[in-house]
Amino acid sequence: MTATSGPRPVRAARGTSITAQGWQQEAALRMLMNNLDPEVAEHPDELVVYGGTGKAARNWPSFDAMVRTLQTLKNDETMLVQSGKPVGVMQTHEWAPRVLLANSNLVGDWANWEEFRRLDALGLTMYGQMTAGSWIYIGTQGILQGTYETFAAVAAKKFNDTLAGTITLTAGLGGMGGAQPLAVTMNGGVAICVDCDERSIDRRVEHRYLDVKANSLDHALQLATEARDKREALSIGVLGNAAELVPRLLAMDAPIDIVTDQTSAHDPLAYLPLGMDFHDMKQFAKDKPAEFTQRARESMAKHVEAMVGFQDKGAEVFDYGNSIRGEAQLAGYTRAFDFPGFVPAYIRPLFCEGKGPFRWAALSGEASDIAKTDKAILELFPENESLARWIKMAGERVHFQGLPARICWLGYGERDKAGARFNDMVADGTLAAPIVIGRDHLDAGSVASPYRETEAMADGSDAIADWPLLNAMVNVASGASWVSIHHGGGVGMGRSIHAGQVTVADGTKLAGEKVRRVLTNDPGMGVIRHVDAGYDRADEVADERGVRVPMREGDA
Amino acid sequence: MTATSGPRPVRAARGTSITAQGWQQEAALRMLMNNLDPEVAEHPDELVVYGGTGKAARNWPSFDAMVRTLQTLKNDETMLVQSGKPVGVMQTHEWAPRVLLANSNLVGDWANWEEFRRLDALGLTMYGQMTAGSWIYIGTQGILQGTYETFAAVAAKKFNDTLAGTITLTAGLGGMGGAQPLAVTMNGGVAICVDCDERSIDRRVEHRYLDVKANSLDHALQLATEARDKREALSIGVLGNAAELVPRLLAMDAPIDIVTDQTSAHDPLAYLPLGMDFHDMKQFAKDKPAEFTQRARESMAKHVEAMVGFQDKGAEVFDYGNSIRGEAQLAGYTRAFDFPGFVPAYIRPLFCEGKGPFRWAALSGEASDIAKTDKAILELFPENESLARWIKMAGERVHFQGLPARICWLGYGERDKAGARFNDMVADGTLAAPIVIGRDHLDAGSVASPYRETEAMADGSDAIADWPLLNAMVNVASGASWVSIHHGGGVGMGRSIHAGQVTVADGTKLAGEKVRRVLTNDPGMGVIRHVDAGYDRADEVADERGVRVPMREGDA
Ligand SMILES: NC(=O)c1ccc[n+]([C@@H]2O[C@H](COP(=O)([O-])OP(=O)(O)OC[C@H]3O[C@@H](n4cnc5c(N)ncnc54)[C@H](O)[C@@H]3O)[C@@H](O)[C@H]2O)c1
Ligand SMILES: NC(=O)c1ccc[n+]([C@@H]2O[C@H](COP(=O)([O-])OP(=O)(O)OC[C@H]3O[C@@H](n4cnc5c(N)ncnc54)[C@H](O)[C@@H]3O)[C@@H](O)[C@H]2O)c1
Incomplete structure (x- = not known):
């Protein structure tokens, strides 16, 4: 590592030779770098990934320190990132995330652009958008x-x-x-x-x-x-x-x-x-x-x-x-x-099923790995026509930016199946290297945003921000590889709180168990959030797919 | 369980016979009940524990559902609580907390009393204060x-x-x-x-x-x-x-x-x-x-x-x-x-050492267990005179409310020692039952509150709320038994975000490892928060006691 501290072209490593102490850390390293790949980022020199000012690191010295720390981080250690700057390394355990991130969060009365800009100018924060500061942006x-x-x-x-x-x-x-x-x-x-x-x-x-x-x-x-x-x-x-x-x-x-x-x-x-x-x-x-x-x-x-x-x-x-x-x-x-906003108009019925933007990237850097996962998705969910149409068109039309990646919307009971399959495919050598599985913060149960994802909730609970915080904590508790809590995202200061998770399918048995739990519990938050708000479709999904809701369980 | 759904006197069980599936769950159950003990709570019928309206449960049906759920919760399951109401049960793992709580959180632009009261009246939230909604209030x-x-x-x-x-x-x-x-x-x-x-x-x-x-x-x-x-x-x-x-x-x-x-x-x-x-x-x-x-x-x-x-x-x-x-x-x-506020005037130098309100309660219900832990504290830190004076006076003057409990301020490198010792004392039978170890949300690295704990920070970072969120996540990742993120606390809506943890020393080897990690990392947040803000005393503590701060580690 040289202590370069200014702009330079960044591109994630490909292949199976790693510079970190394990694939979980290597994945974080590659995805941080991939977010800043000139093919991916809008303004890589300024560390801006997308969405105006959404950044992957606070500044270049912070980037360097994160790279250095990720390369030496042990399998029972966790790096803490405060708005794009690494602020600590602590001993945790092997089920714990390797990285925990909190970006752009401000106390309510100060959650406005003026205070944010003042702090940003002082070098004390950065705008994390949704997937910029959480290292799972995959381009357009x-x-x-x-x-x-x-x-x-x-x-x-x-x-x-x-x-x-x-x-x-x-x-x-x-x-x-x-x-x-x-x-x-x-x-x-x-x-x-x-x-x-x-x-x-x-x-x-x-x-x-x-x-x-x-x-x-x-x-x-x-x-x-x-x-x-x-x-x-x-x-x-x-x-x-x-x-x-x-x-x-x-x-x-x-x-x-x-x-x-x-x-x-x-x-x-x-x-x-x-x-x-x-x-x-x-x-x-x-x-x-x-x-x-x-x-x-x-x-x-x-x-x-x-x-x-x-x-x-x-x-x-x-x-x-x-x-x-x-x-x-x-x-x-x-x-x-x-x-109206697009969510109440079109998206909420999907959220009731825990459906949202499931995505993954191939750490091998090989497009053929994504082609194989596309095939696996088609095999796993043969009855889902619109999914099949998307996967086919995406395979033909989507130009990869940075590491090859795919996205499709999957719900509760589906994401865990896909994740487990990918982990098996890494384990048996079908895929050339591990797969990173994450999602946008815009998801069924991971965001409170009264002008967007939680606009016009049936019970009036639009502004309640407990849900994304529970989402983050349950992902930390389920074995995600990195977890993030952000403020502002796509709608700006004072208007949203949201959380993200990324989990690495590295082919190990442990990763398989983590993937299954995270990819059950994470969309599960979407189901219970909408059950709580009174959506019938969410009730049905909870009943059919066995999502536990204590208030619906009685003595009778 | 009978489905009583109205006010009634609540008191935690004592002794070693438990109704939950393990001590971690039993501890949550007893501490929830202890918060509502008429000896402890200000207005138990309304579920109000302290601080005006700080509650332990949203309403009596929520209380009943939490009790029922805690009694059946397995050692690899986690109950999710949204502002005093249980909203989900998910499969996690044995290192994960058994309960995750988020109380009173609102998106910034809505983080005011008017919106809170509107939501409260709709039955959609509750005020959690600091230790009311996180089940570790121990009375005056x-x-x-x-x-x-x-x-x-x-x-x-x-x-x-x-x-x-x-x-x-x-x-x-x-x-x-x-x-x-x-x-x-x-x-x-x-x-x-x-x-x-x-x-x-x-x-x-x-x-x-x-x-x-x-x-x-x-x-x-x-x-x-x-x-x-x-x-x-x-x-x-x-x-x-x-x-x-x-x-x-x-x-x-x-x-x-x-x-x-x-x-x-x-x-x-x-x-x-x-x-x-x-x-x-x-x-x-x-x-x-x-x-x-x-x-x-x-x-x-x-x-x-x-x-x-x-x-x-x-x-x-x-x-x-x-x-x-x-x-x-x-x-x-x-x-x-x-x-000035009392924190910049008197408390911040203590926060730089990770010092804050360490507390514990004896699940046995026996005052003699607390007397034994008092003695252990005096033995562990013989050089600390003001601590000794406090422990002595507290032993004489403090009237226990609910389960016997003790509090003293300990810093980084001290809390973990005390926790490990307590766990040993449970293991070897010195204590009659497990000890619950927690703290106030008002702690060195667990709160963003520009009118109180983070008033007049040296670098102007008073309003940055990333720290309590990282604190909560790292506690989830370190093995705490329950973790909470609250909004408002002692200073009211829009003015603070804060996190808490409680960890149960049940005498097992696993609990010993959890206690050591949580009680190192939790006060560690206080040290790194003040290092980041530029306090020399925090730098010294980090150097002397080996707290890792990536930006201070270089290639040289
Ligand atoms: N719907 C969603 O799910 C979703 C998700 C993420 C972000 N967003 C939001 O969508 C918006 C766009 O995000 P982005 O990442 O594409 O931002 P961007 O900054 O990359 O692109 C914005 C574009 O708007 C153009 N523009 C600015 N002012 C204009 C004007 N007056 N007339 C015409 N063009 C103008 C800019 O030239 C730029 O090309 C953001 O507000 C973002 O927060 C929506
Ligand atoms: N300094 C700290 O560390 C800290 C910690 C927690 C809470 N607090 C804050 O301290 C305050 C007190 O907390 P509490 O739990 O004791 O609250 P509480 O509601 O239990 O008690 C408040 C008391 O103030 C009295 N009171 C109200 N208005 C009064 C008036 N005009 N004149 C005289 N007495 C009046 C009430 O009768 C009541 O006895 C709260 O605002 C709380 O948020 C401070």
């Missing part, structure tokens, strides 16, 4: 499956199970938002995607997530209507400010069927205000954060007002988890919450 | 040691190591505040203690924490000055509203040397407003919470203004962790923060 594919599922649900709800013949309007082609065009076309539809950063557009074209770049808004609309009329799938990027172009399309009476948005609205310093040149944005945000915030919020109000306008005309409109409604409301726009 | 002794240490530090700072010849003025003789008179007299001083509830005064007299009850303020002052002049220790209770009596004493130019307060100011619905009769208080708070809050805050402003007045005249004045300064400020009093 991560959100692609969720986005695919969401648009499939929109199609099921309003358009006879297909988006063919419809036009979707959205904005934001960044780390998460870049999945939207492909998710729409995978569902047969046409998408117009606005972004103010030409590089975001070009990058999605290069990765085949986006089909074409239009020269102008008129050009985009023309391409869109032509494809729609032929019921062809097509995704179109167009350069511009969404706060300008979305109202313009409304004024033009453009035939839009579905409207959403994934600009980085959760952070008002990352949303381009009206009338500002994209290239001046960064400097302006730095020099005059208060003025920038005010202008960004006012622009978002215009943007959201136009979205409501489309809804008034009959379009299907939803907030895609970036808090744009909340920001527009702060700017004084009163109808901001007229359209 | 719990706070006595901390209060004793604090007044000893005041004496050391300003009065030549003794309070003899001084008068302390305080208010609040409730669950926590009731320790003040005895702590002052143990330090040789005179205390005048105001409370508006005659029962609080009578109870402290009955338990010998308070020496006498005065007939009037004048009488109290007369008794106080007489005792002070003779340099005798004396504690005097006086009935009345502190918001009236403290300003009155200031106006009278009473010769007060030290002023503090422990009314339940953290909850503005539990502080008696000026001009309201004590007997109307409860109903009024229920009927008109907003008006009550406003009046309570205005009264606190008067109370705090008088405290500042005493400080202006040269008295030693400090906030004793009940947020009264914050509430007074909310009422518009601008000098509220002119006097």
